[in-house]
Amino acid sequence: MSTFLSIKDVSIELSISEQRVRTLCREGALVSEKVGKSWIVNVSSLKFYKEKIELSKVKDHECNLKVTANKPIALSFFSGAMGLDLGIEKAGFDIRLACEADKYCRQTIALNRPDVALLGDINQYTADDILSAAKISKDTEIDLMVGGPPCQAFSTAGKRKAFQDDRGNVFLKYIDLALELNPKYFIIENVRGLLSCPLDHRPHIERGEGYPDMKEDELKGGALNYILSRLKHSGYSYSFNLYNSANFGTPQSRERVIIICSRDGQKPPYLSPTHSETGEFDLPVWQPIKDKLKGIEHHDHLNFPEKRLKYYRMLKPGQNWRGLPEELQKEAMGKAFYSGGGKTGFLRRLSWDKPAPTLVTHPAMPATDLAHPEEDRPLSVQEYKRIQEFPDDWELAGPLLQQYKQIGNAVPISLGEAVGNLVIKLLKKEDVPEFNGFKYSRYKNTSCTDWESDFSKRKAG
Incomplete structure (x- = not known):
């Protein structure tokens, strides 16, 4: 042979x-x-x-954790590398189950939380399957469910197919499971694009004069409006906002929609910020990356191609392609020089004295470079973990690109902890401080009150 x-x-x-x-x-x-x-x-x-x-291959398995007295119970879905979960844990929750289909994320979960129940594709399980895996009896109250359904279906960078996309369908499956399991609270986390994605997309050439008025499902925000209608009919109340994680202590400006759903019918308050951009509300200012990146002894990282390194060697911390000599800007940017937009992600060195921009899943793509402030390389996986606030000893499975992807897709730990802290207060019926007028994000009409008012105007034409 x-x-x-x-x-x-x-x-x-x-x-x-x-x-x-x-x-x-x-x-x-x-x-x-x-x-x-x-x-x-x-x-x-x-x-x-x-x-x-x-x-x-990590097989599905049941929870092997001992029941912790007086600790509220949480179940996690679309768990990824467990960023949201780690924040929820820090707030005091006992996470008994993770549900994740990606093989590398499953390996990461098994490496770090081997005793937490692990399930795969959410579409394959019933509510009874979940209770059985988590070892929760039917008469035991679930305090919290958390989940960030895949966001590509709503991303402004994608085709925005909403629930016509398979990834959108798992979004609906998550809501169906939440309503059946009936937790006291459940969380929906997603990208900013959810606020504006239509439920049913009408091509632009079929709009305007000579065509019928846009239906409710075809309007910007139609997908979210559909979700909110489901919640209203179920009896769950809700609040949501677009939250910048820098306002909660993360050394990164990263914005995510967080919908907090409450079984008691009372509208939940917004998350309580711990930081503000310039010290508003007498809070500490946003955290820069400088102190967070100290003391890392080993770096695993991608490399920039030599043709890009030529330009990086000319840039100082906080600069991008606009910091190059004028005669080299066109050379460095090529055809992109003549395209629209700010193009701030091209040839971008991070600043020591500011939070990082949103960590992407690949730090060396030309339009979203994430270069070290001084060294001629992209951020390392270890620096990604520090900025997303993962413990240094958190093990990541898979090849280097998959490790970047897992951390780049994660919810920052501090934002997850803010969610957990709020729910803990609500469970204990403690007062939650109000921050009226606080600027949670840089965009308008992102709170539930403003968004719903704006959507009503769009419906009225």
Whole structure:
């Protein structure tokens, strides 16, 4: 028997494309050699690789945590790398279940919280399945459910298909499960695009003169309006806002919609900020990244291509492409120089003295560079963890790009803790301080009161 296999044979064996097999050969994941223009793969190496894949699969399992007396119970969905969950834990919740389909995130959860129940694709489970996995009896009250359904369906950077997208459907599944499990409170976390995404998209060429008026579902915000209608009919009250995590102590300006839903029918208050941009409300000012990035001994990071490094070597902390000599700006930007928009993410060095911009899932993409303030490289995974406030010892599974993705998609810990702290106060029926007039984000009409008023005007034409 031959000790080598062809690329085609390996692709069939692994059920992946031939191109992917070649990539694995180049990366050294498969022991191989090139004969002429073709790769051949060592059979023993293929067997080892298959065993490694099998070991990396994390199976669903039940909760093995002991019940903690007097600790409120929380269940987590779309858990990712557990950023929101860690914040909820800090506030005092006992998280008994995580639900996550992504294989690398599942490995991360299993590495760090092996005794928390773990389930996969939310569409595969009933409310009874969830109670069983979390080891919660039907007569036990669930205090909190938290979840950030995949946001691509609502992202302003995507096609914005709302609930016509499969990822939008899991959003509805989450709401259905919440209404069936009937927790005292449940949280919906999502991107800013949720505030403006229509439920049913009408092409722009079919709008205006000669076409019928826009239906309610076709208006900006139609998707959120549909969600809120479901909540109203269920008896849950709600409040929401667009929250900048920098207002809660995160060294990062990152905005997320948080909808707080309450079973008691009382409209929940907004989250309580702990910081403000310039010290408003006598709060500490936003946290810069400078102190957060100290003392990291090892860095795992991507690299910029040499053609970009040429320009980075000319930029100081806090600068972007506009800090280059004028004669080099067009050279550095190419065709993007003539496009619209501020283009502030191109050739961007972070500032030591400000919060970081939103951490993206890939810090070396040309339009969203996240370069170290002084070193000629992107931020490292370890710096990503510090900025998103993950513990240094939080283990991340998967290749480097997957580690960036997990942290880049996470909710900052402090924002999660603010959510948990608010719900704890509500559970204890304690007073929650009001911050009337506080600027939670840089955008208008993002609080539930202002948004609903604005949507009503759009309906009226």
